[in-house]
Amino acid sequence: MTNDIEELQSEKDYLRYAMGNISSNGVVSTSNKLLRPIELSSNEYKALLYAMAVANYGEKNNQEKEITEQTFIYLYKNDLGNLLGLDKKNSVNVAIDRIYKDLSSRVAHFVVEEPENDSKRKKKTVHSVVPIIRELRWEDSAKNALQIRFTSEVLPYFTRLANGNFTTYQLKHIFSLDSVASMSLYSFFLKNDFKYANQETYEVDMTLESLKSLIDLGGNKYDRWIDFRRYVLDKIVEEINANTDLVLHYEPIKKGRPVVGILFTVEKTLKTQDKDLITAQQLISQKIYLDVPFDQNNTVKELGAKFDMEMRAWYIHHADEKFQQWFKMEGCLTESQANVIVNDVIFQMEFAEAGVSLSDFKYEIKNKLIRNKTFVTQHRLRINEIFGAEIA
Known part of the structure; x- marks a missing residue:
C-alpha cells in the first residue's frame, strides 16, 4: 500500500510533458556554469536551446511540478523548422532526421566548484563531460514532433534557475546565427x-x-x-x-x-525590428478579441478587424458598437481558439473520459471553453502552454 502511495505521489511531483509553441520572440534561460555542448552542429545547438526554452516555459506554467528525466519535451516539427529557417516539408524532415541521429551521442562540458579536502583550499574547480540526452523519440509514422528526455546531470542547468546564476537569451538572436x-x-x-x-x-x-x-x-x-x-x-x-x-x-x-x-x-x-516588437507588444494590451464564426470572417475583415495568428482570433483596438455581436464572453475563449485546444492530441489524452466518444468530448469541452469562465480559469496554464503564449 505504501509503495502505491509513493508511486502516486511521484507521478504528481514531476511534469509528464513539456510543450509550447515557442516563437522566435521567445526566450531561453541557462545556467552560466554550462559552457556549451561540445562539437555540435548549429542545428543541433538550436534544437537543444529550443528544447530548453520549452522546458523553461513548462516549468513556469507548472510551478508545483518538476521536470525530471521522465519528462518528455516536445519539439514540434513545424515550429522547429520555422526557427531553423526551413520552409519545405522534406528539408525539415531531413534536418530533424540528422539532429535525431547525431544528438543522441552528444555530451556537454561543465565547469563546477566542489569542496576541497585540503584545508588550505576551500574549493576546487572541476571540469566534467556528461551525456546530454537520456532518450530521443522521432516516430516514423507521424513525424510531427521530436521528443527529448534529458539526463539528470544536465537538467539543473536549465531548470529551477530562480535562485541561481543564469543568463536569458532571446531565441531570435541566437537562431539568426548560422x-x-x-x-x-x-x-x-x-x-x-x-x-x-x-x-x-x-x-x-x-x-x-x-x-x-x-x-x-x-x-x-x-x-x-x-x-x-x-x-x-x-x-x-x-x-x-x-x-x-x-x-x-x-x-x-x-x-x-x-x-x-x-x-x-x-x-x-x-535594432529596428526590436523597436517594432516593443511597439507591437504595447498594442497587444489594447486588443479586444472577437468570437467570429468562420462564415463571417469576411464580414468582420471588411469592417476593419484584423486577425492575430498567434491567438487564432480576430481583434479590434477600440470598442465599437458595429462589432458588438462578436464580443466574446469575458474570461472565455473564442470558437477558433477552442478548436485549437480540443484538437490538441495531448490535451485529449489528459482530459478525455473512458466511454465518451471523441466527437462528444470535443463538443462538451468546446462549449465549456467558450461559455464557462470557471473552467477556463482552472485550466488556463494548460491552455497557455498549448498556445505558447498568455491567451487573451
Missing part, C-alpha cells in the same frame, strides 16, 4: 553583461588562447594571426553585428610583435 562559433561568442558576452548593466558600451579583453577555446578552435588551426582574423574572427564579428542586439569592434593585443589577445568593444543596441 555559426556555432558566433553563437558561443555571443553567449559569452551576454553571460558577462551583468557586470556592465548600466553601460551601453564597454570593453572586454580575452587572451587569444581563451578565445580559440571558447569557439572550439582546437589544434594548430589558423596559427597565423592574419589567417585567424580573416577566416574566423572577422566572420564571427560580422555575423553577430548583423543579426543580434550587440555590435562588436576589436583590436589585437600584442606582446612585442605576436598577437596574444583581443580587446573587444561591445555596444548594446536596439
Whole structure:
C-alpha cells in the first residue's frame, strides 16, 4: 500500500510533458556554469536551446511540478523548422532526421566548484563531460514532433534557475546565427553583461588562447594571426553585428610583435525590428478579441478587424458598437481558439473520459471553453502552454 502511495505521489511531483509553441520572440534561460555542448552542429545547438526554452516555459506554467528525466519535451516539427529557417516539408524532415541521429551521442562540458579536502583550499574547480540526452523519440509514422528526455546531470542547468546564476537569451538572436562559433561568442558576452548593466558600451579583453577555446578552435588551426582574423574572427564579428542586439569592434593585443589577445568593444543596441516588437507588444494590451464564426470572417475583415495568428482570433483596438455581436464572453475563449485546444492530441489524452466518444468530448469541452469562465480559469496554464503564449 505504501509503495502505491509513493508511486502516486511521484507521478504528481514531476511534469509528464513539456510543450509550447515557442516563437522566435521567445526566450531561453541557462545556467552560466554550462559552457556549451561540445562539437555540435548549429542545428543541433538550436534544437537543444529550443528544447530548453520549452522546458523553461513548462516549468513556469507548472510551478508545483518538476521536470525530471521522465519528462518528455516536445519539439514540434513545424515550429522547429520555422526557427531553423526551413520552409519545405522534406528539408525539415531531413534536418530533424540528422539532429535525431547525431544528438543522441552528444555530451556537454561543465565547469563546477566542489569542496576541497585540503584545508588550505576551500574549493576546487572541476571540469566534467556528461551525456546530454537520456532518450530521443522521432516516430516514423507521424513525424510531427521530436521528443527529448534529458539526463539528470544536465537538467539543473536549465531548470529551477530562480535562485541561481543564469543568463536569458532571446531565441531570435541566437537562431539568426548560422555559426556555432558566433553563437558561443555571443553567449559569452551576454553571460558577462551583468557586470556592465548600466553601460551601453564597454570593453572586454580575452587572451587569444581563451578565445580559440571558447569557439572550439582546437589544434594548430589558423596559427597565423592574419589567417585567424580573416577566416574566423572577422566572420564571427560580422555575423553577430548583423543579426543580434550587440555590435562588436576589436583590436589585437600584442606582446612585442605576436598577437596574444583581443580587446573587444561591445555596444548594446536596439535594432529596428526590436523597436517594432516593443511597439507591437504595447498594442497587444489594447486588443479586444472577437468570437467570429468562420462564415463571417469576411464580414468582420471588411469592417476593419484584423486577425492575430498567434491567438487564432480576430481583434479590434477600440470598442465599437458595429462589432458588438462578436464580443466574446469575458474570461472565455473564442470558437477558433477552442478548436485549437480540443484538437490538441495531448490535451485529449489528459482530459478525455473512458466511454465518451471523441466527437462528444470535443463538443462538451468546446462549449465549456467558450461559455464557462470557471473552467477556463482552472485550466488556463494548460491552455497557455498549448498556445505558447498568455491567451487573451
